[in-house]
Amino acid sequence: MDLRIFTEPQQGATYDTLLTVAKATEDLGFDAFFRSDHYVRMGSSDGLPGPTDAWITLAGLARETQRIRLGTLMTAGTFRLPGVLAIQVAQVDQMSGGRVELGLGAGWFEEEHKAYGIPFPKEKLARLEEQLAIVTGLWSTEIGATFDYDGTYYQLTDSPALPKPAQDKVPVLIGGHGATRTPRLAARYADEFNIPFASIEDSERQFGRVRAAAEQAGRAGDDLVYSNALVVCVGKDDEEVKRRAEKIGRDAEELKANGLAGSPAEVVDKLGRYAAIGSQRVYLQILDLDDLDHLELISSQVQSQL
Numbered sequence: 001m002d003l004r005i006f007t008e009p010q011q012g013a014t015y016d017t018l019l020t021v022a023k024a025t026e027d028l029g030f031d032a033f034f035r036s037d038h039y040v041r042m043g044s045s046d047g048l049p050g051p052t053d054a055w056i057t058l059a060g061l062a063r064e065t066q067r068i069r070l071g072t073l074m075t076a077g078t079f080r081l082p083g084v085l086a087i088q089v090a091q092v093d094q095m096s097g098g099r100v101e102l103g104l105g106a107g108w109f110e111e112e113h114k115a116y117g118i119p120f121p122k123e124k125l126a127r128l129e130e131q132l133a134i135v136t137g138l139w140s141t142e143i144g145a146t147f148d149y150d151g152t153y154y155q156l157t158d159s160p161a162l163p164k165p166a167q168d169k170v171p172v173l174i175g176g177h178g179a180t181r182t183p184r185l186a187a188r189y190a191d192e193f194n195i196p197f198a199s200i201e202d203s204e205r206q207f208g209r210v211r212a213a214a215e216q217a218g219r220a221g222d223d224l225v226y227s228n229a230l231v232v233c234v235g236k237d238d239e240e241v242k243r244r245a246e247k248i249g250r251d252a253e254e255l256k257a258n259g260l261a262g263s264p265a266e267v268v269d270k271l272g273r274y275a276a277i278g279s280q281r282v283y284l285q286i287l288d289l290d291d292l293d294h295l296e297l298i299s300s301q302v303q304s305q306l
């Protein structure tokens with residue numbers, strides 16, 4: 001099972017903080033550094049010093065890391081026009097030497113749209129489907145050919161479909177809890193399906209829906225990678241777990257029930273139960289970005305046992 005570090009910078013982080021965490025991610029042997037794509041903090045955090053943009057951050061990290069994969073859970077489709085997004089991601093992929101992955105979602109947090117003057121359309125999933133078609137279509141168009149698209153929400157005419165990513169195919173991640181349209185979109189466009197903050201039972205059910213949708217679309221269910229995103233809070237003993245949980249405003253027992261919390265042995269055991277229902281990759285949501293000892297403990301005592 002791959003372990004990836006997943007950050008939520010809208011809760012309060014500078015680029016330098018994110019760079020420090022990304023370098024620790026690389027040095028400690030984790031597979032990837034991912035970040036959310038939000039412009040307003042959630043909950044009781046003050047969000048200071050303010051938001052950082054996901055793809056500007058990843059462009060910087062592309063030049064300051066060497067090995068780890070870089071990506072988003074999830075880029076909000078409402079934030080960017082699909083043609084512009086295709087250019088941005090292709091450029092960052094070139095800058096990283098081919099280490100980028102694109103998680104793309106419909107966008108959901110209406111308050112951040114209001115705060116920064118971003119339109120918040122009603123028909124978000126229908127727009128997302130067109131965005132996926134355009135982004136993947138632009139990347140797959142042969143050099144020298146042009147790309148056209150005549151959709152309900154987006155129209156492209158004689159696009160040169162440039163630049164191209166460094167990778168032959170940038171992995172596309174689609175995720176969520178939706179029972180019908182989400183699995184269908186994943187079956188058509190995704191290389192990886194991610195379900196965030198879900199129980200083992202709910203994850204197994206949703207993975208099954210995606211596998212069935214893939215087979216109905218003419219793909220093998222195993223063509224996709226299946227993954228989870230879960231908050232993590234590991235400690236050498238109960239007191240350290242409690243301290244780390246309190247630092248992020250959570251209860252240790254609640255985290256044990258709904259996330260990956262407890263001793264290294266407890267977390268390894270729970271990861272094994274997720275693996276047993278088909279999860280191949282877990283994004284560890286790290287909420288205290290200053291606690292690098294936490295990353296070191298996870299690396300040495302959890303990742304080493306997987």
